[in-house]
Amino acid sequence: xxxxxxxxxxxxxxxxxxxxxxxxxxxxxxxxxxxxxxxxxxxxxxxxxxxxxxxxxxxxxxxxxxxxxxxxxxxxxxxxxxxxxxxxxxxxxxxxxxxxxxxxxxxxxxxxxxxxxxxxxxxxxxxxxxxxxxxxxxxxxxxxxxxxxxxxxxxxxxxxxxxxxxxxxxxxxxxxxxxxxxxxxxxxxxxxxxxxxxxxxxxxxxxxxxxxxxxxxxxxxxxxxxxxxxxxxxxxxxxxxxxxxxxxxxxxxxxxxxxxxxxxxxxxxxxxxxxxxxxxxxxxxxxxxxxxxxxxxxxxxxxxxxxxxxxxxxxxxxxxxxxxxxxxxxxxxxxxxxxxxxxxxxxxxxxxxxxxxxxxxxxxxxxxxxxxxxxxxxxxxxxxxxxxxxxxxxxxxxxxxxxxxxxxxxxxxxxxxxxxxxxxxxxxxxxxxxxxxxxxxxxxxxxxxxxxxxxxxxxxxxxxxxxxxxxxxxxxxxxxxxxxxxxxxxxxxxxxxxxxxxxxxxxxxxxxxxxxxxxxxxxxxxxxxx
Numbered sequence: 001x002x003x004x005x006x007x008x009x010x011x012x013x014x015x016x017x018x019x020x021x022x023x024x025x026x027x028x029x030x031x032x033x034x035x036x037x038x039x040x041x042x043x044x045x046x047x048x049x050x051x052x053x054x055x056x057x058x059x060x061x062x063x064x065x066x067x068x069x070x071x072x073x074x075x076x077x078x079x080x081x082x083x084x085x086x087x088x089x090x091x092x093x094x095x096x097x098x099x100x101x102x103x104x105x106x107x108x109x110x111x112x113x114x115x116x117x118x119x120x121x122x123x124x125x126x127x128x129x130x131x132x133x134x135x136x137x138x139x140x141x142x143x144x145x146x147x148x149x150x151x152x153x154x155x156x157x158x159x160x161x162x163x164x165x166x167x168x169x170x171x172x173x174x175x176x177x178x179x180x181x182x183x184x185x186x187x188x189x190x191x192x193x194x195x196x197x198x199x200x201x202x203x204x205x206x207x208x209x210x211x212x213x214x215x216x217x218x219x220x221x222x223x224x225x226x227x228x229x230x231x232x233x234x235x236x237x238x239x240x241x242x243x244x245x246x247x248x249x250x251x252x253x254x255x256x257x258x259x260x261x262x263x264x265x266x267x268x269x270x271x272x273x274x275x276x277x278x279x280x281x282x283x284x285x286x287x288x289x290x291x292x293x294x295x296x297x298x299x300x301x302x303x304x305x306x307x308x309x310x311x312x313x314x315x316x317x318x319x320x321x322x323x324x325x326x327x328x329x330x331x332x333x334x335x336x337x338x339x340x341x342x343x344x345x346x347x348x349x350x351x352x353x354x355x356x357x358x359x360x361x362x363x364x365x366x367x368x369x370x371x372x373x374x375x376x377x378x379x380x381x382x383x384x385x386x387x388x389x390x391x392x393x394x395x396x397x398x399x400x401x402x403x404x405x406x407x408x409x410x411x412x413x414x415x416x417x418x419x420x421x422x423x424x425x426x427x428x429x430x431x432x433x434x435x436x437x438x439x440x441x442x443x444x445x446x447x448x449x450x451x452x453x454x455x456x457x458x459x460x461x462x463x464x465x466x467x468x469x470x471x472x473x474x475x476x477x478x479x480x481x482x483x484x485x486x487x488x489x490x491x492x493x494x495x496x497x498x499x500x501x502x503x504x505x506x507x508x509x510x511x512x513x514x515x516x517x518x519x520x521x522x523x524x525x526x527x528x529x530x
Contacts, residue, residue: 036528037238038510041250041262043383043411044218044243049201050186051124051131054451055415056431056519059183061221061241064523065107065206066186067231069098069117070177074516077435079177083112083187083207084165093172093472098165104230106189107211114159116187122146122153123193124184133184135442135449139173139469171470174477178434209234209524218243235512235527245410246383251505260510260528264503266385269327272505281505284329288338288517289431289500290440291330293378293393296424297493298455301373308373309492311361313351316396318497325388330498336440336485338499340517343437343478349489349496358400370401379423381415382408386427389497418453428453429500432518437481441465445488454493461487 045058050066053059069084084098104112121140124131127149137143141156156168169176179185189205196203204212209229213222223239242258244250247265254262264272264282272278293316295302295309302309318332331339335348359369367373378394380386387408394404404425409417418426430451433439443451447462461484468480506513509530515521 034235034527035237036530037240038236038260038523038526038528039240039242039258041244041247041254041259042221042241043245043381045221046412046415047201048204048212048215048221050183050188051120051133052201053183054132055411057411060521061223062183062186062204062206063520064208064210064223064239065204065212066183066208067104067206068183068186069100069180072181072434072516072518072520074514074520074522077517079181079434082181084180087177093174094169096167096169096176097160098167100163100165101230102163104207105228106207107205107226107228108189108192109228110189110191112187112207113162114165115162116189117165117185118153118157118159119190120187121157121185123188125154126152128152131184132450133182135446135451136179136182136184138448139169139171139176141168141170143170171466172472173469174472174474175434175436175438175469178436179439182433210236210239218245229524232524234524236523239523244383247385254505254507257507260507261513262505263384264505266325266388266503267327269329269503278505281508283502283504283506283515285502285515286331286338286340286517287431287500287502287519288340288435289429289519290333290336290338291389291429291497291500292333292427293495293497294418294426294428294454295493295495296421296453296455297491298457299421299424301376302424305365306492307361308365308367309495310351311358311365311400312397312402313358313492313495314354314361315358315400315402316393316495316497317353319353321389321392322498325385325392326498329501329503331501333496333498335489336444336494336496337437337481338432338440341432341435341437341440342474343481345482345485348482348485351496355399362400362402367401370403373402375403375405376425377407377423378404379407379409379414379417379426381411381427383411390427419450421455426453431500435518437478437485438465438469441481441484441488442469445484445493456488456491456493458487458491461491 042057046055047053048058050062067082070079071082073080083104085101086099088097123129125134125137125143125146140154142154145151158166160166192205209226210223211226213224215221221241225234225237247263250262251265253259272282322330335345337344380390390406397404417423442465443449445456446465447457464484468477471477509528511529512526
C-alpha cells in the first residue's frame, strides 16, 4: 500500500474501505430501495463521443452509457468479459478472435453486431475522422495506412459472422486485451454518426445500463435507466451529473444535501476527516495517477536546454505541496509509473528538493540567478485547487531567481492551449486508462501520440517503446519498460509532483458504490437506501 502522512494514518485506515461498504451483498437490497436519482459533481466535459473524450469528466459519463468488449474488475483491475463473452489468441500473438454476446442492443433498439466494432475502430483511426485518441489503435493491422489517408477500414478487422470479431495486429502486443476497456474502443452506431455528424456528442446512443437524456452545457447531464439492458438492470432510475466550475461550490451543494458524490476541496480534507459526521463518508485511497508539470521541449526556453529543465525539477519542494496543501493524501512521484502497476520502480527519478543544485543547474543553463530568463507563464485549469499548488511552485522558483506568472483557464481551454503549445509550462494529471506500464509511457512520450503534450520526440524512446510492446514474456517486457522510464526521466520533459490519492466524499445512504484505483465506478451496481 502506498504510504501516507502519519497525521492521517488512523483516519484513513477507516475510510479507505468505505467505498466497499454495502457492496458485499448487492443482491440483498430491498425492493423499496430501488429507483431514485443519484447526483454527482463533474466539470464540463470536452465531449461525450467515446473516441473524442480524452479527459476524466466525459469518461465518467461515458462509462455509464456504454459497455466495451471487456471491463475492469474493480478490485483486481483484471480485464474481464463484457460484450465479449470470450476470446481466443493465436500462438503467434497476432490474431484475436472475440465471441460477442447475443442480444446486446444500442439504446435505439438495434442489436449490436461485429460490424459495429469494425466501423467504430476504423472511424477512430481514419485520417478524415481521426480521433484525438487514435494512437490506441496503433497495434492493429492497417492503422498506418488509415492514418496516411489510404482507405477507410482497418484491414486487421474482420467480422466472421455477426457475433464473431477477428482482430489481426501488425505486431504482437501482450497488453492488447488490457487496453480494450478504454472508452476509445466502445462501439458507436454508424447510422447515428451519419445522422448527427459533429453533433453526435449531444445525441449519444450507447449499449450500457444507462441511457443519455440531455446535456445542458455548464449545468447538467442527465441519464436514465436502460430497461432493455442485456445485463443486470440498474436499481437507480436516473443519474444527474451536476456541472460546477469550482469544487468548493460543489462541496457546499453536497453539504446542503443536493449532491450524493463530489470531491473534497483542496485544503479541507483534514476538517472532513476530523468531523464525526463527515469523516466516515470520505473515500481516501491511492490512485494509479500522477500529477505533473509539463515543459514543452519544442518551445523556448525549454528547447535544447536540459539544465534549465533540471533546475526546475530540483527547485520544487514536493513534500511541502503534499503535506501542507494536499494534506498528506498523495505521495511523492518518484517516477512516471505509480505503485500498484506491475513494473513500478521505487525511486526511479534522481530529482529531490535541492535548492543549491537547482541554482547550479540554472547557472549551467545560462541564466545565473535567473538573469536573462524571461518570466515563465504557467497554465492551470481553475476550480480544482491547482491555484494553491501553482503558488507554492511559484514561490519555490522565485527562490532561485525564476519568475513565474500563473494563468488560469477553464478545463477545455487549458487543454487546447497546452496541446497547441501556446503555453509551454503547465500542470496536468494522468490517471491510468488501463493498469499497465505502457499506459504511463506510450501515450505521454511516443512521438506520434496525441497525449504527448510536451512535444517530446526521441527516436530511441519510440523504438524502445515499440520493442517493449512486442515482447511477449512478462518479465522481459517489464524490464524493457523500466529502461524506457529511466531514459525518459533523464530527458526531463516533466516535473513530477506526486502520485494522486482520491479525495472524494459520498452520502451515507448511497450503497454499493465502489471506486477503483483508476477512479472508475459502475453506477448500475449502486442503490439508494432512504
